[in-house]
Amino acid sequence: MSEYIYTASFYVFAAMVIISALGVVRKTNIMHAALLLVLCFIGVSGLYVLLEADYLAAVQLLVYGGAVAIIIILSIMLTHRRRMEETSLANNRARAAALLGLLFMALLALVIFYTPWNYSPAEPSQLTVLANVLLTGYVLPFEIGAVLLLAAMIGAVLLAKGVDEE
């Protein structure tokens, strides 16, 4: 039975992700697009759960669904000018981009479905293994990631504030 639940949940989350993504790119009302983006993130988080990456699912919800979404809405609020319905129009490359997308899609599908994947029979590890790896094997990128965040913070503040004022 868990098999069926698993399958059903997969399709539900998959549908959530894809449909909300389509909404993000197609809606001309940017507020709606932002909210649909949040929905997409939630869906992705669900997919992570199905992939037994529980820690990451949580992180996804916190960071993306929380911080990223808020920041995007902040930016929308501070920059919109016209009527809300016209804030996110499409340019005249829509057809070319769609074609491009479909071609790439076909290519990816080809690769995905024709590669003979070798599934590994092992069981996924516990979270402690992740923590271990992160703080021993990959400690350098970890620390640098911290520095990166600091830099991004400073940079964002500086940029938003402006240098030549006063």
Added chain:
Amino acid sequence: MIGLEHFLFVAAVLFVIGLYGVLTKRNVTAILMSMELMLNAVNINLIAFSRFITPESMTGQVFAIFTITIAAAELAVGLALVFRIYHDRNTVDAEQLNRMRW
């Protein structure tokens, strides 16, 4: 029943949708939102591979953590830029940001 290909396919579709958004939307914030979609697709890919091909070493998940980190940082800086542009040019229309042309 649900195998690796399913997850990869979902990720691929998500990626292509994000790509479409990046190339098509006129609002710079919308472009950034589409880029987030692409990054999420990549994350799904990584975690799927980690789960099905190398489950014991969790390499994909580690990578995904870093991706999230970087995506967040990049988004912050990108939106700061949007503020700047709005402040200077009074527009966030990508079509009108074409000064670096011939």
Added chain:
Amino acid sequence: MFSQYAVQHAWLIPLLPFVAFVVIGFFLRRCPRPAAGLAIGMSLASFLLALGVGYGVFAGSITVDQPWIQKIPWLDIAGIFVSMGVYLDPLTAMMLMVVSLVSLLVQIYSIGYMAGDEGFARFFAFLSLFAASMLGLVIAVNFVQLYVFWELVGLCSYLLIGFYFDRISAREAAKKAFMTTRIGDFGLLLGILLLQVVFGTVDFQQLAGILPLYIQGSGIGLLTVAALLIFMGPLSKSGQFPLHVWLPDAMEGPTPVSALIHAATMVVAGVYLVARVFFLFSLLPNVMEIIAWIGAFTACFAALVAVSQTDTKRILAYSTISQLGYMMLALGVGSVTASMFHLMTHAFFKAALFLGAGAIMHGLHGQTDIFAMGGLRRRLPVTFAVMTIGVLAISGIPPFAGFFSKDEILAATAHVSGPLYGMAVLTALLTAFYMGRLLFVAFFGREKQGNMPHEAGPAMCFSMIVLSVLAVVSGAAGYMAHFGEWVRFGPALHEDLNLGIASFSTFMSVLGLGAAWLLYGRRSVSPDQLALKLGFFYTLSYNKFFIDEFYGWLNRTFVYGTGKILYWLDIKGVDGLVNGLAWSVGHLGDELRRIQTGQLQQYGVVIFTAIMLIAAWVVFSSPIFVAALQRGAY
């Protein structure tokens, strides 16, 4: 003894005048007297050495069949071996003596003639250089050495014709001389190169041995081409028709130059070349015939022009052309002896005539129109005597020199061809006529008002007298010393005087002189009336048959025409190509820059298309996928 020394050191003969040239040129430009002294000293030394060589040759065992040769290697590159050296045989010895003697006498004459001229030292420098070049040419052992000195001689001619360089006519004449002879030189060079390529050598002695065998093997075609090319040199240098046009204009140079270069020595370089290379020409009867006809035609043609000219030096110039024609004719009919004999006697009497003309000009302050002169025999007795001897010599009156040499030529021609003999005799008649005309108009009759001529100075007289003495005796002397045994090609011809030909030619000469006397001496018949009657022919003759005008037309039409075409091609074609290339690059840049729209999403589309294509390429070249596709759907 001295002649042994002279023969061994024959290379000094050209070297000494060359040293004079260098010294005068570098150091003595402002010192006329030392310059003249050095030049004459060196010329005298050369002449004495030449006499030594002459004695050594004629007393010793050096003959045309056994020449005395001394060589040093000069060029040895990549299979080409050329030497420089000395080639002595009776022909060379005769030329050395004649050239050095006339050169010496002309230099002595120039002390008087060029006195007071600003370029006095320069003149002697050039004369010395010329002497060195001509003497070097004469002793050449191979074509290359000959060509080197040939060009040097041409250079000296240019320098000396244009000596009065502040006169436009002199400059133009110098250029004309150089360019006309250049045409001939080009043919000569091609011929030499042809011989080098085919035979691997340009040495006279070696070629003389190789050629007869070659003809047996491969026939005469190639050699005919080479011979005709080589003959182009003498054609221009020795004033044969149609490249004779430079010689009359060369009279722009000072008279000593005309005497030395354009009468006695340089112009005969071409004749000498044919004689020296006779081993080639004598094997080719067709070429010989061409040479003979060209010679005869030139002789006749020039004589026809000379009869109507009024400028002293022009008359003498055309006379020189005519006599050179005689020499070529003699070579063409096979008689090296007759040609060289006439070369020798002509050098003496023509130089005498030119120096006499110079004396007249010097005395009348530059006057050359014979109709502005008259009755000069009373005022210029020495000059008159010299000119009379010269005229008699050139007309072929016995026992003067010209009689013997001209007679040899006529005899040789009569043996070979009737028409040629006829032309030669006609020329002799005309020669006597126009020379007599010159003499009678200038020296007889009434003196013109305003002419106050003074006789020439001692230096000038000395040379003139020596030359006129030679003009008297050299013919008989040569005949009696059996010139034909020494200077010859092939077996010696024992030509005794053919009384028939001799008397007929003498008769013709006397006839010519008599006609001149009647028209110009006694004025029994009016020459002007005669000119009117002959109308058209007179015009042709006076205008030199319009050859110069024809060449000018050719030049304007073809040379300038070609130039204009090529200029157009350059401007439109080449420049157009280059400019067009530059324009198209700029234009392309202009168009291509529109790709930079500044719109990032545009760039994104392009970039992503590229990425996709690369990805597709990678995927489809991967063996897994090729195999998978073949297996069918998963």
